[in-house]
Amino acid sequence: MSAVRIGVDIGGTKVDAVVLDPGGDIVARHRVPVRMGDDGVVGSARDAVSHVCDIAGVTASDAGAIGVGVPGAVTGGVVRHALNLGVTELDLSSQLSAAWGVPVHVENDVNAAAIGAWHLLGDGRTSVAYLNVGTGLAAGIILDGRLWRGARGAAGEIGHIGIDPAGPVGADGLRGGLETYASGSGVALQWGREGQAAVEVLRAAQDGDVRAREIRERLLGGVAHAARILILTLDVAHVMLGGGLTGMGAELLDGAREVIREWEEASAFLASLEIGSRLSLVPGDQPVAAIGAAMLEVDHG
């Protein structure tokens, strides 16, 4: 008999944990604030799983394995350079496995979310790019149901592609990079303020602020360019948008589609690819990264 699945998404502000039934549906979900540093991260993950298991009436060891998504570079269960979490190098797999008494699979959170997006689409053979428009901009890529990491784990790092040699210089040092256009940090950099820059910019754009409108146009154009790049390079069947800035909802999706429509008027070839209709938002605030983490025990490549 298939066991329950447990998945954990460790983010910059919260830890999101889910218990899935053997069919892959969510039976319980719980979020706790994340604490910084090695002990804080491990402790928050343990708290989230403890609570979600109580809600579901299971224990951690009822799962054959537990999956964890986390920002940063992940190899062999070790997380490196998760700067938002105050983590330089942490063997998350060993520490959590010792605590929970089951194997723990750790994956980069955007890759985990891509697996979750693929699972929500419910077509095992499909290809999907999950485009995270969050603090940064990056994609997780599932080809024929398998996670594609690339030769050095850099697949999907499209935030560092340049789309305008006259564009602003980003935090990565590159001019006109996609991440500077279409991410929370990029919007804040252009706006010149930290914190809830995206919310401020969108409000100011609505009030007619010219500079805010320009930043908003760049954001929508950046998402459109990212979808165009993912489809012209990989020809994935679906590009699913997630991450903090998708809190904009239809404004983001419709705005990006409008940019794509303008391109399609100029180019019959681009129109034939139907990029806009392949683009979607994560449905109904589903915790894709936690769901994907729970699916990590299945072989995804």
Added chain:
Amino acid sequence: MSAVRIGVDIGGTKVDAVVLDPGGDIVARHRVPVRMGDDGVVGSARDAVSHVCDIAGVTASDAGAIGVGVPGAVTGGVVRHALNLGVTELDLSSQLSAAWGVPVHVENDVNAAAIGAWHLLGDGRTSVAYLNVGTGLAAGIILDGRLWRGARGAAGEIGHIGIDPAGPVGADGLRGGLETYASGSGVALQWGREGQAAVEVLRAAQDGDVRAREIRERLLGGVAHAARILILTLDVAHVMLGGGLTGMGAELLDGAREVIREWEEASAFLASLEIGSRLSLVPGDQPVAAIGAAMLEVDHG
């Protein structure tokens, strides 16, 4: 015992045929001029194979199957929209199979060349993008030894990615598209003349012509951008450059690497990816598309 392999590359000016021994090495190669139209294309392919078989001392039926690479959209052995060949729709597989008495596998020529490039690298599990800098600009993609065509066969169509909103409008109707920067047709469009535009532009650039120098810079920058896009999206281990404009040789490779070096000075992340050292030219004028076509009988996805 493994049979010999026969591969045919039908191009805009010539048909290139090879016979490979069971180990994959070339035992004979022959080129004939291509003739236009359905009958011309079929006839030239038959001539090329007939001659190369004579040279190798084999007959077409000594191969378990014969592979053919051809420009245009290929599905189920049928070629569509191969405009350079004067072909609208041609069931190349049926016609050649009837002539040769063996199964005939037909594939888009850039995809065939990607298989050839992968074969030359000699590492069955590696990932490679073959970037064709020819009349057009497109990539063929091999991931873990398998050809990746994408959901609708459009994978690798990176020529239609925009890298400059203030760039020239291309034949595809798109502004600042990669193909306009880095292809024979794009160079000709910018230079304002058909024919051997690239040769003329390079000579004029060397003579100090300002506009020719700008077009040359765009060509080198376009190849560099293409490599950056392929590696940041797919993280392929190798990007191999082929196609007519690689007749420039080291000037093209070194020029693109110089652009990449400038980016790397600005960005530690980009520098860590070592894009320049993953970039290479097809070695020694090898007929990669014909070699790849000969390998089509092996399962590549």
